Amino acid sequence: MSATGFDHPKAPFGRRLATVEMNAPTGGYRLVSALDSEGPDPAPGQFYMLATERGWGGVDGRPYLPRAFSVASAERRDAGVRLDFLLESVGPGTEALAGLRGGDGLWITGPLGNPFSAPRDLNPRAAGAILVGGGIGIAPLAVLRRALSRRGFPHRALLGFRDRAHSGGVSELFSCSEVRLASEDGHAGHRGYVTDLLETMLDGDSAATAVVYACGPPAMLEAVRAMSLERGVACELALETPMACGFGACFGCAVPLAEGGYMRLCVEGPAVRADRIATAATAGAGHR
Amino acid sequence: MSVATDERTELCGIELEHPVINASGTFDALAARRAFGDAAWERFPFSAFVSKTITLEPRAGNPPPRLFEAAAGMVNSIGLPNKGLEGFAASDLHELGELPVPLIVSVMATSREAFAEMIGTLADRDEVAGFELNVSCPNVKSGLIVGAEPSETESLVESLRPLSAKPLIVKLTPNVADPAPIAAAAERGGADAISLINTIAAAPWSAGSRSEPWLGAGSGGLSGPSVREVALHAVHRVGAAVGLPVVGMGGIETGRHAADLLAAGAGVVAVGTASFRDPAAGLRIRDELRRFGGTARASGDPHR
Ligand SMILES: Cc1cc2nc3c(=O)[nH]c(=O)nc-3n(C[C@H](O)[C@H](O)[C@H](O)COP(=O)(O)OP(=O)(O)OC[C@H]3O[C@@H](n4cnc5c(N)ncnc54)[C@H](O)[C@@H]3O)c2cc1C
Ligand SMILES: Cc1cc2nc3c(=O)[nH]c(=O)nc-3n(C[C@H](O)[C@H](O)[C@H](O)COP(=O)(O)O)c2cc1C
Ligand code: FES
DSSP states (O other): OBTTBOOOOOOOSSOEEEEEEEEEEETTEEEEEEEESSSOOOOTTOEEEEEESSSOSOTTSOOOSOEEEEOSEEEEETTEEEEEEEEOOOSHHHHHHHTOOTTOEEEEEEEESBOOOOHHHHOTTOOEEEEEEEGGGGHHHHHHHHHHHHTTOOEEEEEEESSGGGOTTHHHHSTTSEEEEEETTSSSSEESOHHHHHHHHHHHSOGGGEEEEEESOHHHHHHHHHHHHHHTOEEEEEOOOOOSSSSSSSOOOEEEBTTSSEEEHHHHOBEEEGGGBSOSSOTTOSOO | OOOHHHHOEEETTEEESSSEEEOTTSOOHHHHHHHHTTHHHHTOSSSSEEOOOBOSSOBOOOOSOOEEEETTEEEEOOOOOBOHHHHIIIIIHHHHTTSSSOEEEEEOOSSHHHHHHHHHHHTTOTTEEEEEEEOOSBOTTTOSBGGGOHHHHHHHHHHHGGGOSSOEEEEOOSOSSOHHHHHHHHHHHTOSEEEEOOOEEEOOEEOSSSOEESSTTSOEEEESGGGHHHHHHHHHHHHHHOSSOEEEESSOOSHHHHHHHHHHTOSEEEEOTHHHHOTTHHHHHHHHHHHTTOOOOOSOOTTO
16 A cells, blocks of 8 residues: 555456466355466556456357456466456356366456555544445455555444345455344345445444445445435445456446446446536446 | 468558557447556557547447346447547547557547537547548437438538548448348448448347336447458448448457458458456457468458
């Protein structure tokens, strides 16, 4: 982390082949690890465009385009940087990725996009960060959590899951953090939405010294956005939209701005301040 | 082994290091430099840079979702978001002038006057090597799609021809019964080259309870490998009908695909959707094309 925020590494030009080290189930998700021998360390909130070396282009000619994934954790090794991606099989692209095995080739382009802002860049009086994650959206918060820990910045994580089958990755990715859980089926923690926990916390805490970082399904993010705007809480959201390229070439990843018009999420996000956008309920995102 | 000299070509007077350029709207040289650093320009994948289409006034673009993945390709309804002529000329053009390759500016308008204002304004800018006229749009006065009507195409090119000594490349839409008469009309109007194909009209549908078009704008255009044979057919027909050089594009993913389009009558090829899968796809395609002895014929030989 630099003085004013996280470093913002640039990706090598062109896609490159990484080697899959591991693909393991964690809860209802899969954690795919790959070794990137060429790229820089990604910053929290950045993402990669991924495609399997083999089997991309299935029965229906899909998947064709690469798919965007946030880094869930990254670790520097002698041979390169090990990148971990948390994914859920929801369609042909995630299915192909979920089938990867150790030793397989994985095409990667990245790290791409803007990282999360540092807490004090969002709120100069920030005393603590609240990380709000829903489902698979815990991925970028896990790597943010580590960066905050390293910096000794106080933080708490509020994580929400649909049900038991979708609460994976928590122990591995959020160890050493203060975590509160919510589940819609009540199997763990608060029965209900993670935004209920956030509301309680913002009412209790002094909103003036908080910073909220959130990632999750569009409806959850929209609730977090509204809640923090209402209370004047500094808040940054990691959004998703369908992306074709991830590097600003196609203009497909449009997100409506509060002031009118659109931004390209891949180059102006995926982490965006809650007050910049007209809605966090992005069109075409979310799992079918 | 260097075969660089064999690769050199030209497109109506614009000198090119090799015959692979980009398709408008599928590579943003400025955004690529920000994402990948100077390497993206030092190893610039194309021998010329064709800008995303600009319009006279700024445009926000279409409501999302703007993308749909099709079978071996994609449908987009981006809607030409851009800063408008003034914004482009004031902010982007200067930086684009530092590109290591010639710049071709793609322009689109819904009236002859607006087209003329754009060409007139940019004609004397040193950064600009040539223009591509995106004519897949209606003329608001006649209501006709310019690039679907030979008479509209001819009179538009004719009216723009005196405004600039720089090459005018007319980019045709495949959404017509036969692109050859349109290309011939562009030639009569004074065009220097033809490029094609633009995307094929398409509308993905989202089934289920919410039965409606998937794209925010309702419909869009298909691109990628699934349009390749449409491009080959169109390029071949146009190449046979006019004496102008042809920039061929549509679904090029490999050097082999590029070689096929060159064989079908193109003098130069443009890579579009493939760059989304790999920002450096153009470099690979150029290298692969070398193995096919991919020299170009871009000088307008009708008997090629
Ligand atoms: C910056 C960013 C970071 C991301 N990080 C992660 C992550 O860490 N982990 C993770 O699991 N996912 C992540 N995603 C989401 C992930 O990219 C998608 O889940 C993935 O692309 C789905 O691909 P697919 O082929 O499996 O599904 P597809 O079926 O191709 O779906 C792709 C997207 O388009 C929509 N879509 C496409 N066609 C249709 C249609 N006809 N009708 C309705 N909807 C349609 C889907 O809702 C979905 O959002 C991220 C996305 C972005 C933009
Ligand atoms: C996302 C996207 C944006 C495009 N934008 C433009 C544009 O602004 N102007 C234009 O003339 N063509 C545009 N095109 C069409 C391409 O330049 C090209 O003609 C077409 O995609 C076929 O080539 P391909 O199959 O290699 O992509 C666009 C295509 C795509 C996929
Ligand atoms: S995904 Fe292509 S511009 Fe953002």
